[in-house]
Amino acid sequence: MSTETITTDTDIIVIGSGIGGLSAAALLGYYGFRVVVCESHTIPGGAAHGFERDGYQFDSGPSLYSGLSAPSPNPLRQVLDIIGVELPCVNYDTWGCFVPEGYFPASVGAEQFCQVLRDLRGETAVEEWQNLQAMMAPFSQASVAIPPAALRWDLGAIRTIMPFLGNLAKHAVNVSKLTGAFAPLLRGVVQDEFIYNWLNLLCFLLSGLPATDTSAAEVAFMFADWYKPGVKLDYPLGGSAALVDALVQGLRKHGGKLYLNAHVEQILVKNKRASGVKLRNGMEINAKKAVISNASIWDTLKLIPDGAISPQYRRQREATPECDSFMHLHLGIDAQGLPADLACHYIFVEDWNLGITTPQNVVVLSIPSTLDPSLAPPGKHVIHAYTPGNEPYHLWSGMKRHTPAYQQQKQARSEVMWKAIAKIIPDIQQRTEVSLVGTPLTHARFLRRHRGSYGPAISAQTGLFPTGKTPYGVYSVVVIPLSPVSVYQQ
Numbered sequence: 001m002s003t004e005t006i007t008t009d010t011d012i013i014v015i016g017s018g019i020g021g022l023s024a025a026a027l028l029g030y031y032g033f034r035v036v037v038c039e040s041h042t043i044p045g046g047a048a049h050g051f052e053r054d055g056y057q058f059d060s061g062p063s064l065y066s067g068l069s070a071p072s073p074n075p076l077r078q079v080l081d082i083i084g085v086e087l088p089c090v091n092y093d094t095w096g097c098f099v100p101e102g103y104f105p106a107s108v109g110a111e112q113f114c115q116v117l118r119d120l121r122g123e124t125a126v127e128e129w130q131n132l133q134a135m136m137a138p139f140s141q142a143s144v145a146i147p148p149a150a151l152r153w154d155l156g157a158i159r160t161i162m163p164f165l166g167n168l169a170k171h172a173v174n175v176s177k178l179t180g181a182f183a184p185l186l187r188g189v190v191q192d193e194f195i196y197n198w199l200n201l202l203c204f205l206l207s208g209l210p211a212t213d214t215s216a217a218e219v220a221f222m223f224a225d226w227y228k229p230g231v232k233l234d235y236p237l238g239g240s241a242a243l244v245d246a247l248v249q250g251l252r253k254h255g256g257k258l259y260l261n262a263h264v265e266q267i268l269v270k271n272k273r274a275s276g277v278k279l280r281n282g283m284e285i286n287a288k289k290a291v292i293s294n295a296s297i298w299d300t301l302k303l304i305p306d307g308a309i310s311p312q313y314r315r316q317r318e319a320t321p322e323c324d325s326f327m328h329l330h331l332g333i334d335a336q337g338l339p340a341d342l343a344c345h346y347i348f349v350e351d352w353n354l355g356i357t358t359p360q361n362v363v364v365l366s367i368p369s370t371l372d373p374s375l376a377p378p379g380k381h382v383i384h385a386y387t388p389g390n391e392p393y394h395l396w397s398g399m400k401r402h403t404p405a406y407q408q409q410k411q412a413r414s415e416v417m418w419k420a421i422a423k424i425i426p427d428i429q430q431r432t433e434v435s436l437v438g439t440p441l442t443h444a445r446f447l448r449r450h451r452g453s454y455g456p457a458i459s460a461q462t463g464l465f466p467t468g469k470t471p472y473g474v475y476s477v478v479v480i481p482l483s484p485v486s487v488y489q490q
């Protein structure tokens with residue numbers, strides 16, 4: 001075991017190479033800081049990493065993206081533009097939806113959804129949808145009034161915001177309304193239960209929380225992105241791994257380094273500031289300016305030595321409520337004879353009345369090889385189904401992998417995903433050539449995530465993502481494209 005100390009000229013160490021960590025690291029490199037990223041896994045990307053099995057390229061997590069293929073308010077696109085890397089994407093606009101009312105193809109775009117409503121609910125629902133669009137328009141404009149890349153939380157914010165003041169002033173009233181939950185805004189104009197259920201579902205997919213707890217700002221941003229004329233969805237050619245590769249390229253282009261298989265065991269604290277990290281192999285790396293943690297708040301707290309933060313602060317942050325975890329089903333299948341018009345994405349809702357967060361009630365499915373055939377061998381498809389952030393960890397906690405009980409539970413709780421896939425590919429079992437079931441334990445293990453959680457479940461009724469001061473520096477949470485990134489600096 002090495003006990004080497006690297007006292008190189010590193011300015012900033014980033015713990016974790018998720019999309020958040022890589023974005024922060026590449027940007028800091030671009031701005032002239034000497035950055036090192038320490039990633040625990042052997043593959044970069046965190047929840048968005050890609051992996052290969054028998055010629056199939058799997059997305060471990062995300063595959064639904066928008067605002068990536070052209071300049072847009074999407075913060076990730078803004079990062080890619082700043083660091084100067086390309087991310088070729090294929091465009092599409094429709095996903096398939098199986099809901100209790102029946103099947104419909106959902107196209108992004110406000111107008112397209114009118115036809116779905118007309119068919120399923122009638123003209124009153126269409127009118128309510130149009131009223132909702134009109135009500136949301138100023139909120140959506142407010143949500144993109146300042147480019148996310150310009151957001152910051154120190155005094156420099158005043159200078160940064162100056163160029164956008166005129167734009168911001170126009171939206172001042174709306175900005176204040178965006179700090180609460182979306183449900184009250186929605187209920188103000190929508191009586192139709194299907195529209196409510198639909199948006200409740202979108203909120204859940206967006207934030208892991210229902211509309212009663214999802215931030216109105218987050219939804220307004222989605223409206224700005226998904227309901228603009230001519231909108232398209234994007235799938236990066238090569239899958240989420242290509243997005244991660246682009247960020248790694250950007251990091252290296254600006255002098256940054258990425259260490260894989262470099263699990264950080266402790267954040268070193270000297271003179272009341274984060275001064276470096278100690279890896280599991282005993283190596284210590286010093287950082288002249290800051291240590292940034294891309295790990296979740298619960299995982300980050302485990303790295304901070306006792307005494308560096310007050311017990312009260314630790315308890316408070318440990319008590320951050322958490323979203324549930326996931327069941328995953330990754331399949332490689334024979335695609336011979338399947339319809340050529342399979343969609344890349346499908347969503348399945350069993351019963352609206354059970355509540356959108358109820359375990360096993362919602363399944364999400366991706367078949368990205370429909371858009372990028374290079375992800376599977378010729379004549380095959382790659383499939384990822386999952387139950388999105390609604391699998392309770394406690395059902396799995398303490399179970400031992402490779403035991404019959406674990407295998408049985410895996411089989412029982414993956415059944416819902418097989419059934420969902422069979423709605424579009426009835427002979428899915430016979431076609432399957434590679435089959436991998438993931439549980440919350442898998443999620444926690446490969447994504448290095450506390451209890452396999454989707455992330456913090458902070459209700460917009462009670463607060464924003466946590467920010468605050470530690471005894472040795474500023475701690476803040478920056479929401480970048482998909483989820484929070486914790487920032488520790490001196």
Ligand SMILES: Cc1cc2nc3c(=O)[nH]c(=O)nc-3n(C[C@H](O)[C@H](O)[C@H](O)COP(=O)(O)OP(=O)(O)OC[C@H]3O[C@@H](n4cnc5c(N)ncnc54)[C@H](O)[C@@H]3O)c2cc1C
Pocket residue numbers: 015016017018019020021038039040041044045046047048060061062063064065262263264265294295296299303326386446447448449454481482483484485
């Ligand atoms: C199944 C699934 C589907 C999703 N689908 C979508 C989607 O379609 N569209 C979308 O926009 N979003 C989606 N998301 C959300 C999105 O993937 C995440 O929000 C995003 O990838 C999180 O990035 P992050 O950088 O914040 O964190 P993470 O990806 O969790 O990165 C944290 C990194 O830190 C590393 N780490 C942790 N502890 C240590 C340590 N001690 N030492 C070193 N490294 C450490 C981890 O290994 C990991 O690489 C999905 C998520 C999941 C799980």
